[in-house]
Amino acid sequence: MGSPLVSRGFQEFGSALQERRLRLLLAGRSGTGKSATGNSILQRKHFLSRLAATAVTRACATGSCRWASGDVEVLDTPDLFSPEVAQADPGFEERGRCYLLSAPGPHAVLLVTQLGRFTAQDLRAWRGVKALFGAGIAARTIVVFTRREDLAGGSLQQYVRDTDNRALRELVAECGGRCCAFDNRAADGEREAQVRELMGLVEELVRDQGGAPYTNDVYRLAQTLGGLSREERLRRVAERLAAHRELWPLAGFPSWAWPPCWALCCCCAFSAGTCPRR
Template sequence: MTATLEDRAQQPFLERMEGFQKGKYGAMAEGRSEDNLFVTPLALRIILLGKTGCGKSATGNSILGQRMFESKLGAQSVTRTCQAKTGTWNGRKVLVVDTPSIFESKADTQELYKNIGDCYLLSAPGPHVLLLVIQLGRFTAQDTMAIRKVKEVFGAGAMRHVVILFTHKEDLGGQALDDYVANTDNCSLKDLVQECERRYCAFNNRGSGEEQRQQQAELLAVIERLGREREGSFHSNNLFLDAQLLQRAGAGTCQEDYRHHELCPLLPLLLHSGPVVEAVVSPHTLLHQVLQAMVVHVCYIVIQGLAPKSSLWVKRMTTCLMAPAPKTSFTLLTATMS
């Protein structure tokens, strides 16, 4: 049974922090693998994942039925930052988040932290579908690394919401996609298909209007099957909840008192100081860096006058970042504003 927000609010602070040092990235995605607390029938959130040049942006355009993401043929990524666009499928609102090459980056940089933070902010409180885009016949070590990064960023439980989408469907030459998958000699691809419980489909992003509509219907059928299997839930974790709180703070709609803040277990890592917190999450973990990048992003919006400054949380976060307190970064804030 899924715990309610009120139940989680009763957990002592240190109990909720337990285990956050696990793994290379400080347990980036510890928390629930799924949540249906915020589900609405009119919102379907999809994040496009995959290596550079696999056709993520073109796939996003095909899903939305119009050119909304910049897309060009080439080995270099056209998408430099996370972007979100909305459309409608059968009367249901769909939000598609396109991502840059964050899932094949070998180095942890401030740009990487910012892009991951933006991905969380744009898709909060969590995606229903993680759409893993792979070019047909081109599953390489880069794809394998991208999948590993997806697990690091969103948690291993995220694979329960992954759907594989093969681009360049036209290269099948009339062969059935099921036959291609069954007969491939790429063992890594076969393992991935099994891990995703055989949730896959294929797109020809250059197809005609009728072909595009048929492809949309095929993808929607796969997503609806996933929705039934997961009982309408979406992938979420503690950082997604914090991202949702930050969204509301940036929009000036988060006016709750500090008690509500305790419902989100990661922001206290920035808003509290002291040896206990420092022992829980090192400032060098991806968790800490991404959370800080999200806070900086929201504070930047408010400081630039793009959102109300009345939010208690924005005031507190801004003060925290600007203070020489433990493990905060005024340098990061000023760099973002330049």
């Protein structure tokens, strides 16, 4: 399906890409709006997305759309990045599926967080992203804030610059300052403008990386297993990830290393004694 969202510059750039398919991987903690953001990018309701007390997305899933320059594939992920993932995915099967579905590697990672609710959980999820893919993934990451409507017409860049949440400022800086905001309930015209802004960031990032996707030793392994069955490929990739299991404790933090969670919240609506996250 054709899309009017791609600028002429992106069309010209896309024709020079080594691959005709761009892969975008959604990451972050549960509840931030990853699936809804994926649906906004795809311009249709493809991923299951609803308000719920527990995580809605249980397994990795992909969706794609046609752009003037080729295809864009979006990979939605469940909670693969929190410290609790070791209990939820002890055999590394789902993390292995994430690798296989995004092989030979994502062109960009979209780290989704909620505007005004950047907490210690978000930071732990970010460390989980780096534990799974390697620290170099920061150079491929764009921070996507959901609940853009809460800016009330204000500037996202000014919001990030002026926030008292130092951890949030440092995260955006670590990702090269690349960030944008989505209102996933916006009308069609506004939603298209949001996607156009995001794709502009993706265009710039991919150009800076020479058009090549992100890779590491696990992605390179996955590329060598093309002739094997799906089950055998998953087993081999999961084994490789399990060999690096010593990295996963780094995704968590001892309680003494954190300030109270209210100090990490952007909303400033709660004091230390009344924050509902305590």
